[in-house]
Amino acid sequence: MNNAILLQRAMSVLDLCTQDLALRLNSDYIDSITSQDTVRRWVNGASSVEPAALAWLAELLRFQALASTKSIITWPSKQSITICVANMKGGTGKTTVAINLAVVSQIDFGIYTTHYSSEECAEYHAIRDSLSRVGVKSLPLSQWGMENLSNARQINIVDIPLEQTHSALIESRTKENCKLRPDILLIPGDYGRRYHAAGARRTLGLDGIESIIRLLHIPELMNTDFANTCLEAGIDVTSELFLPFFIPCSPLGGSHIPIDRSAIWRNPEQKFHYEKLLEYIINLLGGSIMQPDEAAESIRDMDMKQLLDHME
Numbered sequence: 001m002n003n004a005i006l007l008q009r010a011m012s013v014l015d016l017c018t019q020d021l022a023l024r025l026n027s028d029y030i031d032s033i034t035s036q037d038t039v040r041r042w043v044n045g046a047s048s049v050e051p052a053a054l055a056w057l058a059e060l061l062r063f064q065a066l067a068s069t070k071s072i073i074t075w076p077s078k079q080s081i082t083i084c085v086a087n088m089k090g091g092t093g094k095t096t097v098a099i100n101l102a103v104v105s106q107i108d109f110g111i112y113t114t115h116y117s118s119e120e121c122a123e124y125h126a127i128r129d130s131l132s133r134v135g136v137k138s139l140p141l142s143q144w145g146m147e148n149l150s151n152a153r154q155i156n157i158v159d160i161p162l163e164q165t166h167s168a169l170i171e172s173r174t175k176e177n178c179k180l181r182p183d184i185l186l187i188p189g190d191y192g193r194r195y196h197a198a199g200a201r202r203t204l205g206l207d208g209i210e211s212i213i214r215l216l217h218i219p220e221l222m223n224t225d226f227a228n229t230c231l232e233a234g235i236d237v238t239s240e241l242f243l244p245f246f247i248p249c250s251p252l253g254g255s256h257i258p259i260d261r262s263a264i265w266r267n268p269e270q271k272f273h274y275e276k277l278l279e280y281i282i283n284l285l286g287g288s289i290m291q292p293d294e295a296a297e298s299i300r301d302m303d304m305k306q307l308l309d310h311m312e
């Protein structure tokens with residue numbers, strides 16, 4: 001019976017009907033003829049599945065899994081993760097971080113991702129267009145928390161504009177809808193600049209933020225004095241609040257994402273940094289991400305059930 005279930009799952013993943021499977025088995029592998037009726041009996045559990053046919057299907061699954069090896073994600077215990085990006089100073093890289101993270105999450109890690117940004121921002125439509133061209137769902141900030149969240153694994157990335165920091169992070173929390181609580185609040189900025197650091201300090205000072213907070217340094221120049229600038233603003237760069245790595249500014253400006261689904265990142269180095277950032281966040285929340293080369297190693301050792309769990 002269990003084998004019938006494995007067979008059904010494999011047929012669904014490989015998109016094979018009973019007729020296709022009988023044909024493939026006859027042409028690819030088995031010496032004896034396998035009729036469509038035999039396959040049907042395997043599928044409905046009336047007779048047990050030929051072990052060699054299952055082994056053949058497992059190799060077909062393995063081949064497909066290896067051909068499209070992506071990272072393997074061990075999800076944190078919480079299914080729906082919300083990452084907010086805010087800083088109570090304008091122009092600190094909030095929008096850039098939110099967009100790049102959303103694209104890495106959806107495209108590079110294959111996670112169902114929704115990006116929220118304010119309709120009141122002049123760039124709103126341009127952002128929506130460029131995200132939809134690469135297949136990332138983008139919604140107005142006003143819809144954050146209104147979506148009927150299923151139990152599916154998903155990441156919500158929320159770009160909070162300067163003027164709405166208080167209302168989005170503090171006032172909304174008093175509403176009954178507790179979906180609005182971020183799991184992690186990222187505060188980006190060039191911490192070598194006094195105003196960016198001061199904006200971060202103000203954000204940290206908001207009364208009532210309960211999420212994990214991390215400060216992300218995006219230096220425009222390799223300013224060796226940024227620790228002192230932070231200290232003046234009351235931020236200790238050696239505290240765990242500060243991310244243990246930074247994302248250097250790119251000479252190309254803030255937008256590095258692919259132009260459409262078939263294109264590659266305009267700046268692969270930035271892609272690398274944002275992958276690392278997302279990996280860090282997933283780890284912080286109790287999950288992990290296995291990189292594609294490591295994932296391929298593990299796919300080679302998987303049994304059929306593990307392959308199906310990985311591919312479904």
Ligand SMILES: Nc1ncnc2c1ncn2[C@@H]1O[C@H](COP(=O)(O)OP(=O)(O)OP(=O)(O)O)[C@@H](O)[C@H]1O
Pocket residue numbers: 089090091092093094095096097161162218247248249250251252253254255
């Ligand atoms: N990693 C980066 N490399 C190069 N330029 C960057 C990077 N990040 C941000 N910038 C540039 O910094 C400027 C401000 O970035 P962004 O719009 O993301 O900030 P913001 O905090 O969302 O601003 P606002 O408060 O106006 O919403 C933009 O011109 C952007 O191109």
Ligand SMILES: [Mg+2]
Pocket residue numbers: 094095096121161
């Ligand atoms: Mg912005």
